[in-house]
Amino acid sequence: MSPIKRLLFFAVVLFYLLYTLFPIYWLAVNSFKPAREIFSLNPSLFPQNFTLDNYVRVLRGEGIGVNFMLALRNTVVVAVVVTLLGVFVGGIAAYGISRSKNRLIYGLPLVFLLFSLTPPQTYAVPIFTTLRALHLLDTQIGLMLVYLTFSLPLPIWFMSQYFKSIPREFEESARIDGCNRFQVIFKIVFPLAAPAVSTSAIFIFMQNWNEFFFAMTLTSRRAMTMPVAIMNFQDARAMAWDLSTASSMLAVIPLVIILTVLQRYVIQGLTGGGLKG
Amino acid sequence: MARKQRLSPSLCKTVGAVVAIRKIRLTDERFYWLLVLPSLLIFLGFGVYPFISTLYLSIHSGSQFVGFSNYRSILGTQVVLLALKNTVIFVFGSVAIEFIIGFLSALIMSAAFRGRTAVRIASFLPWAIPIVVAGITFKFMLNDVGGIVNTLLLKMHLIDFPVAWVADKRYAMWTLIVADSWKSFPILAFLLLAGLQQLPRELYEAARIDGATSIKMFFFITLPLLKRVIFVALMIRTMQAVAYAFDIVYSLTKGGPGDLTQVLVSLAQKYSFQFMHFELGAAVAVLALLMGLALGGTFLFLLFRGARE
Structure with missing residues (x-):
């Protein structure tokens, strides 16, 4: 590249980064500013009076009586449990799909994928009434059941594609060596497909860490998750940006750290989602 | 015995x-x-x-079978028709912007330069954060009282008074589209990146030897070869935009001002869980589903027609 072209390229990249990162940066910076500085007519790119006070007040649930600590704990528990269950249930299904010669089974991932592209509102009312009848409204279990359902399509699609690329000879020789069918899956196939399994786990975790609509519809207090709590801060006091920014950051920080550390799998999942067709 | x-x-x-x-x-x-x-x-x-x-x-009212009368009733309601129109504007607006930014992003990410991994991480961050956080962040930036966008525009003398972007009926739909396209462009960007990585390098080298410019190569090699990937990616994003619009609408405009930014899925939620009118809510939700299928099906049709030619 000529120097001029090079300069142009980096200018474009710079603008692009400004576009993608500025909103997140602005959210982060303001969460460390005291309220009066947030409303300053000369906003600064760095906090002039750095403070963690907003975070303390959010975690105390100040002003609106939202138990943010409880919401944080609910989010962690639900997201982690659904991730483990999703990888297990989706993983064995994906294995079955990748090895079966049955046409019905073969078409399942596409059905699941289509399902994941339909509005959640199409399912919400019966799910709500069912959970109400089972006394599972506002419980972690109820939310987990629903989340598990909506977590399966992507990993099933992704893992079954990957499993197909693993030669059956490995499994056959393991069987001859005395492994039973389940040992073959968990000791041979899953380890060989570690990248696909990790990617699926990250995607399920992220999806359920962030999920809002079902959490809002199916929980009210005890099982409330962070996105709902954040929205409650915003709804209760629309101009309390100190609380809104800090509560938002509490949901964003752990996830961004995890995804940045595991970026290889995230990018692999986003680019290799089996959509090469 | x-x-x-x-x-x-x-x-x-x-x-x-x-x-x-x-x-x-x-x-x-x-x-x-x-x-x-x-x-x-x-x-x-x-x-x-x-x-x-x-x-x-x-197709029921209470436990009474009523045929399509729920559908007739909602299709005769002003706000449902508005939501139908809004859904189309929202989806096409958002996906169009996403496509342009997503393509630019994919081209940047596929280039070889130092710091590429960092750019790729930055590219998926908008997609990774909760949608409600994205909604609240844009509401914060576009706020008329001390919002950064208004402050900057005032300083540059582009406006004389702060504009309530989210609450103003002229701009509310645009803020929704801007926020949603920022949140969702990474999906298109990475799908297109995956497509770009599959393209044979030899073609570009041959074209370069023949003296083709980068712009020519983009329009005569990249775009035609990526057609399939583009259609599939657009189909997925269109259906997602119809299906998952609720979070961004709820966190940014709540369908307002009035019902001017109400889309089908947010209206379905309003009927079902605010008015507790499950039957009408169900009818609106089915309408949203059909809309998603119709738009997604259009891309699929174009894809197959293109493949046969």
Whole structure:
């Protein structure tokens, strides 16, 4: 590249980064500013009076009586449990799909994928009434059941594609060596497909860490998750940006750290989602 | 021996069934079905059953079968027609912007330069944060009292007074589109990146030797070869934009001002869970589903027609 072209390229990249990162940066910076500085007519790119006070007040649930600590704990528990269950249930299904010669089974991932592209509102009312009848409204279990359902399509699609690329000879020789069918899956196939399994786990975790609509519809207090709590801060006091920014950051920080550390799998999942067709 | 004869017939049947089950050999295909079974059961319970139940609700009033009268009633309602129109504007607006930024992003990410991994991480961050956080962040930036966008525009003398972007009926839909395209462009960007990485390098080298400019190569090599990927990616994003619009609408505008930014899915939620009118809510939700299928189907049709040519 000529120097001029090079300069142009980096200018474009710079603008692009400004576009993608500025909103997140602005959210982060303001969460460390005291309220009066947030409303300053000369906003600064760095906090002039750095403070963690907003975070303390959010975690105390100040002003609106939202138990943010409880919401944080609910989010962690639900997201982690659904991730483990999703990888297990989706993983064995994906294995079955990748090895079966049955046409019905073969078409399942596409059905699941289509399902994941339909509005959640199409399912919400019966799910709500069912959970109400089972006394599972506002419980972690109820939310987990629903989340598990909506977590399966992507990993099933992704893992079954990957499993197909693993030669059956490995499994056959393991069987001859005395492994039973389940040992073959968990000791041979899953380890060989570690990248696909990790990617699926990250995607399920992220999806359920962030999920809002079902959490809002199916929980009210005890099982409330962070996105709902954040929205409650915003709804209760629309101009309390100190609380809104800090509560938002509490949901964003752990996830961004995890995804940045595991970026290889995230990018692999986003680019290799089996959509090469 | 005598005891055995006195066993009741039903017990005999049960014992017989157990023996029969033990005799069934676990063939490979049966084992695969067994592995798929948990997913299938979950899907039947929380996917298929609710779906059929919603269809059922949408043609009933109370427990009375009413045919399509719920649909007639919602299609005669001003706000539903508005939501229908808004959904189209929202989806096409958002996906169009996403496509342009996503393509630019994919081209940047596919170039070889130092710091590429950092740019790729930055590219997926908008997609990774909760949608409600994205909504709240844009509301914060576009706020008329001390919002950064208004402050900057005032300083540059582009406006004389702060504009309430989110609450103003002229701009509310645009803020929604801007926020959603920022949140969702990474999906298109990475799908297109995956497509770009599949393209054969030799073609570009040959074109370069023949003296083609980068712009020419983009329009005559990249775009035609990526057609399939582009259609599939647009189909996915269109259906997602219809289906998952609720979070961004709820966190940014709540469908307001009035119902000017109400889309079908947010209206379905409003009918079902604010007015607690499940039947009408179900009908609106089915309308949203059909809309997503129709738009997605259009891309699929174009794709197949393109493939046959």
